[in-house]
Amino acid sequence: MKRKKILSLILTVCLAVSIISMPAFGAETDSKGLEQAVVTMKQVVVIPDSYKDFTHSSSQYDIGDQKVTIWNLEWENSDDNNGYISASIDENGDVLTYNKYSPSESSNGLAKITKEDAQKSAEEFLNKVIPSYSNQMKKIDTNSNNPSSDQYNFTYQQFVDNTPVDFNRVEISVSKSTGEVTSYTGLNPGAKMSDYPATSGVINLNTAEKSYIDKLGVHLEYYSSYDYKEKIKCFSGLFS
Structure with missing residues (x-):
């Protein structure tokens, strides 16, 4: 029983010391x-x-x-x-x-x-x-x-x-x-300048458009639009 009381007292003291020291450390960092x-x-x-x-x-x-x-x-x-x-x-x-x-x-x-x-x-x-x-x-x-x-x-x-x-x-x-x-x-907080990939080998716009059509594919559809004059206009377009 006596040992338990001593152990309890030690733990209480350690906890009190840690509580006191933490704000001091924070103040020093600040x-x-x-x-x-x-x-x-x-x-x-x-x-x-x-x-x-x-x-x-x-x-x-x-x-x-x-x-x-x-x-x-x-x-x-x-x-x-x-x-x-x-x-x-x-x-x-x-x-x-x-x-x-x-x-x-x-x-x-x-x-x-x-x-x-x-x-x-x-x-x-x-x-x-x-x-x-x-x-x-x-x-x-x-x-x-x-x-x-x-x-x-x-x-x-x-x-x-x-x-x-x-x-x-x-x-x-x-x-x-x-x-x-x-x-x-300036920049946002914590922003770091990134390592950007090289631009060599980048395809041009025409090649990108052709690749999109060939590989992803698009199809022709009719759509309508109401112009608030009681007229409906139909148009066609390519959509993926």
Whole structure:
């Protein structure tokens, strides 16, 4: 009986110690993650000394059966009403978003920065924020620039062997007044650049269409369409 009491006491103490130590370990991990996120952001942009009020939070993003931690950082400028710099960075050190706003730097007239110089700023930013594959990103035309806006907007898409990767795009805005990058939207949390197969041996469109017809097969059918004028139109087409 005495041995059972001693064993029970030991188990109780071990359980209590484990409960106490787990939050401490979690806090230490969170502290390192936060520190790394701040270091990463300061390697990309300069945080002026006037942006003294620093706040942060973390969240988790589900990717399949895994969770990726995201750090949300914000520095506020106590000398400039509502001025701030914010960013979100995942646990892999990838910058997901970046925003900078300063009322005193807002443009109220003609642009002081040319679009060409703004593009240079955007691409310099790209080289810092995604250095490992910025050389694969090419500017594409999305007709997103508004002449009345105080920002130049650029969209960059990944190209591998001159083949576009539709799901890897980033958006960058540059101030027409200062030439600084004011916003950036990058890849999804936890995204990793894939190994893409070679394009050698890829068949052309005509060959693909012929192969589809020959191997999968299609047949001719009649279909009808009602045009809301009490008329039914019939047409024929090839369907698989």
